[in-house]
Amino acid sequence: MVGVSVEIADIDGLPEGVAEHFREQGIEELYPPQGEAVEAGISEGESVVASVPTASGKTLIAELAMLTSVARGGKALYIVPLRALASEKKAEFEEFEQYGVDVGVSTGNYDSDGDWLASKDIVVATSEKVDSLVRNGAQWVDDLTCVVADEVHLVDDSHRGPTLEVTLAKLRKLNDQLQTVALSATVGNADEIADWLDATLVDSTWRPIDLQKGVLYGQALHLDDGSKKQISRGNEKATAALVEDTLTDEGSSLVFVNSRRNAEAAAKRLADVTRDYLDPEERDRLREIAAEIRDASDTQTSDDLADAVAKGAAFHHAGLASDHRSLVEDAFRERLVKVISATPTLAAGVNTPSRRVIVRDWRRYDGDVGGMAPLDVLEVHQMFGRAGRPGLDPYGEAVLIANSHDELDELFDRYVWADPEPVRSKLAAEPALRTHILATVASGFADSEDELVSFLERTLYATQTDETGRLETVTDNVLEYLERNEFLEREADGGLRATGLGHRVSQLYVDPMSAAEIIHGLRAADDRPTALGLYHLVARTPDMYELYLRSGDREEYTELAYEREPEFLGSMPSEFDDNAFEDWLSALKTARLLEDWASELDEDDITERYGVGPGDIRGKVETAEWLLNAAERLAGELDLEFGAAIREARKRVEYGVRDELLDLAGVRNVGRKRARRLYEVGIESRADLREADKSVVLGALRGRRKTAESILENVGRKDPDLEGVEADGDATAEATTATGSDDGGQQSLGDFE
Ligand code: ADP
Numbered sequence: 001m002v003g004v005s006v007e008i009a010d011i012d013g014l015p016e017g018v019a020e021h022f023r024e025q026g027i028e029e030l031y032p033p034q035g036e037a038v039e040a041g042i043s044e045g046e047s048v049v050a051s052v053p054t055a056s057g058k059t060l061i062a063e064l065a066m067l068t069s070v071a072r073g074g075k076a077l078y079i080v081p082l083r084a085l086a087s088e089k090k091a092e093f094e095e096f097e098q099y100g101v102d103v104g105v106s107t108g109n110y111d112s113d114g115d116w117l118a119s120k121d122i123v124v125a126t127s128e129k130v131d132s133l134v135r136n137g138a139q140w141v142d143d144l145t146c147v148v149a150d151e152v153h154l155v156d157d158s159h160r161g162p163t164l165e166v167t168l169a170k171l172r173k174l175n176d177q178l179q180t181v182a183l184s185a186t187v188g189n190a191d192e193i194a195d196w197l198d199a200t201l202v203d204s205t206w207r208p209i210d211l212q213k214g215v216l217y218g219q220a221l222h223l224d225d226g227s228k229k230q231i232s233r234g235n236e237k238a239t240a241a242l243v244e245d246t247l248t249d250e251g252s253s254l255v256f257v258n259s260r261r262n263a264e265a266a267a268k269r270l271a272d273v274t275r276d277y278l279d280p281e282e283r284d285r286l287r288e289i290a291a292e293i294r295d296a297s298d299t300q301t302s303d304d305l306a307d308a309v310a311k312g313a314a315f316h317h318a319g320l321a322s323d324h325r326s327l328v329e330d331a332f333r334e335r336l337v338k339v340i341s342a343t344p345t346l347a348a349g350v351n352t353p354s355r356r357v358i359v360r361d362w363r364r365y366d367g368d369v370g371g372m373a374p375l376d377v378l379e380v381h382q383m384f385g386r387a388g389r390p391g392l393d394p395y396g397e398a399v400l401i402a403n404s405h406d407e408l409d410e411l412f413d414r415y416v417w418a419d420p421e422p423v424r425s426k427l428a429a430e431p432a433l434r435t436h437i438l439a440t441v442a443s444g445f446a447d448s449e450d451e452l453v454s455f456l457e458r459t460l461y462a463t464q465t466d467e468t469g470r471l472e473t474v475t476d477n478v479l480e481y482l483e484r485n486e487f488l489e490r491e492a493d494g495g496l497r498a499t500g501l502g503h504r505v506s507q508l509y510v511d512p513m514s515a516a517e518i519i520h521g522l523r524a525a526d527d528r529p530t531a532l533g534l535y536h537l538v539a540r541t542p543d544m545y546e547l548y549l550r551s552g553d554r555e556e557y558t559e560l561a562y563e564r565e566p567e568f569l570g571s572m573p574s575e576f577d578d579n580a581f582e583d584w585l586s587a588l589k590t591a592r593l594l595e596d597w598a599s600e601l602d603e604d605d606i607t608e609r610y611g612v613g614p615g616d617i618r619g620k621v622e623t624a625e626w627l628l629n630a631a632e633r634l635a636g637e638l639d640l641e642f643g644a645a646i647r648e649a650r651k652r653v654e655y656g657v658r659d660e661l662l663d664l665a666g667v668r669n670v671g672r673k674r675a676r677r678l679y680e681v682g683i684e685s686r687a688d689l690r691e692a693d694k695s696v697v698l699g700a701l702r703g704r705r706k707t708a709e710s711i712l713e714n715v716g717r718k719d720p721d722l723e724g725v726e727a728d729g730d731a732t733a734e735a736t737t738a739t740g741s742d743d744g745g746q747q748s749l750g751d752f753e
Pocket residue numbers: 026027028029030031034052053054055056057058059060351
């Protein structure tokens with residue numbers, strides 16, 4: 001089928017005006033893999049698995065499927081691999097709203113049914129979100145006619161893969177006519193994925209721009225066509241020399257490294273290279289962007305990023321606030337930022353092509369192995385795939401760096417010549433099945449053990465395994481666990497029924513083991529639990545991503561554990577039980593971070609104290625809010641006391657304040673710092689704010705008239721107008737003493753809504 005040429009105008013069934021729209025975007029002739037997808041019936045409702053290199057136009061394949069489906073009166077769902085990509089995809093698809101296609105993105109809480117999405121033609125969501133919508137009985141899910149799974153090779157991910165796998169199985173069970181489109185990086189066994197999804201396979205290595213791969217050793221860049229290129233380097237390190245070499249040719253580079261810290265350090269060093277290649281206009285523009293970056297958050301990370309950006313370099317990792325991320329990506333696409341050093345998240349889904357890609361680190365710390373482990377071929381190839389901007393660069397170049405002759409050979413064998421590893425289902429692990437079996441029973445997909453097993457047979461796992469009986473054995477263990485914790489009842493004839501508690505747990509979207517831990521902890525409490533006690537309780541569930549203990553932490557947190565022992569819910573494991581104790585201390589570290597945040601400690605001090613980025617604080621805070629909300633509902637379900645204490649702890653973490661500020665901090669635009677400033681001048685509640693002397697309010701808010709007016713309006717003051725009001729100088733002085741001089745009102749954490 002290779003060589004078929006298809007014009008966008010040849011495709012029938014698109015909504016009126018869309019073909020023209022694509023043509024205006026420069027898309028006239030389809031890329032060969034897109035042509036193959038059309039041949040396979042992508043625009044006629046056929047299921048397709050497209051295994052195609054990064055940046056080779058997979059999005060258009062998805063769009064053709066979704067738009068034709070919608071034009072036939074259907075409804076489409078686009079499943080994104082990362083929450084951070086949801087709004088990006090939504091913005092992309094919103095271009096079609098002018099042709100009458102409504103787009104909605106489903107983010108937010110995991111316990112709603114998202115009924116408002118019923119009117120949308122295209123819905124964008126993560127697989128976790130779709131899973132939770134199904135659990136909560138969202139009716140519109142039954143109306144879906146087309147589902148797209150982006151980056152479907154991630155079913156191989158042991159943490160998140162099983163959710164994607166089970167979600168696709170459920171959607172396909174709900175509608176056996178469902179058009180399923182799966183987009184994948186090039187993998188070895190795409191045929192197995194196609195078999196599983198009853199789809200036609202489009203398997204292609206075609207790329208819109210040539211890619212040269214190579215390995216740098218000393219001054220010689222060895223390329224895969226057998227040629228060599230000299231990279232001159234005086235005292236420069238390899239990466240800097242490669243970046244400079246690209247710059248002399250007016251190209252930009254992406255440098256992949258293995259940790260956030262390394263990304264930051266590399267950007268700092270590479271900024272010394274790029275700054276000599278900026279013209280005055282670029283320098284001015286970069287200075288402006290640097291100022292925006294500083295405005296978005298008041299942390300060290302933010303300052304470091306701004307410093308680098310002002311000189312034409314940047315770093316990018318999952319710890320960045322989302323404002324920072326988009327500022328950096330845009331500046332790179334505009335060719336103002338000349339180099340980005342990044343962790344692999346940037347290779348995963350963000351469209352940031354670059355002349356040269358440098359994979360500096362090909363090993364990374366792996367917690368499961370307890371040491372450095374080589375990256376997967378698939379991952380390195382995805383990084384490679386970001387090389388070359390079609391229409392702008394003559395070709396893309398992807399480079400690894402070797403430190404010895406042996407390593408040169410090794411890197412060629414391991415990554416340049418190698419095929420990516422096959423995708424393997426990770427479903428048969430207990431933690432995954434625990435969650436999904438309960439949800440499958442609770443949401444009515446199976447009401448007996450036989451039905452459960454036959455449902456599980458619709459998964460990729462079942463099509464891949466030869467090991468007879470393994471699924472039954474694990475399933476049986478899991479059922480026993482769920483029964484023991486009163487989430488599920490097994491009847492003598494093999495019937496299965498979720499209990500009220502089980503239904504609740506499934507809807508709350510928590511791991512049953514998290515729910516069991518929370519229930520156990522709450523039952524063990526005799527007195528009203530403290531915030532720290534509750535934070536620790538949720539921090540030790542499997543749903544909270546752990547903070548690692550650094551050297552010295554063990555002593556520090558052991559001491560803290562004994563000091564505050566009465567506050568913990570449930571008993572502390574013995575110090576001699578190494579693993580359990582270490583986990584418990586990691587949870588304490590997380591709990592302590594949350595307590596610091598809820599005690600108004602500056603974001604900056606927190607990032608320093610715990611060695612995390614502002615995005616991490618946000619992540620922990622959100623997870624804690626969600627789990628405390630679950631704890632409160634579980635307490636309600638079981639008629640346990642302490643609902644009020646849990647609610648207070650949750651609110652404190654949500655706003656990042658001590659309890660006396662809870663009332664004020666909830667007013668829109670106030671936030672933790674402004675609430676403290678108001679409080680310090682005697683305005684202690686919303687009622688006070690409605691009555692207070694306006695010049696005092698304005699003084700406490702440091703003369704920011706617009707902000708003050710909108711706050712007064714939000715609190716429901718009758719006359720919020722501040723015209724002619726002068727700020728009270730004493731109030732300003734007092735407020736500033738209380739909170740320092742920076743003005744990060746609601747802005748703290750950069751991307752807090
Ligand atoms: P992928 O999802 O495979 O990583 P994208 O879908 O983001 O890649 O496509 C990469 C770029 O190629 C986009 O900028 C897109 O507009 C462009 N593109 C896709 N298909 C075509 C086409 N047929 N003709 C011209 N440009 C295209």
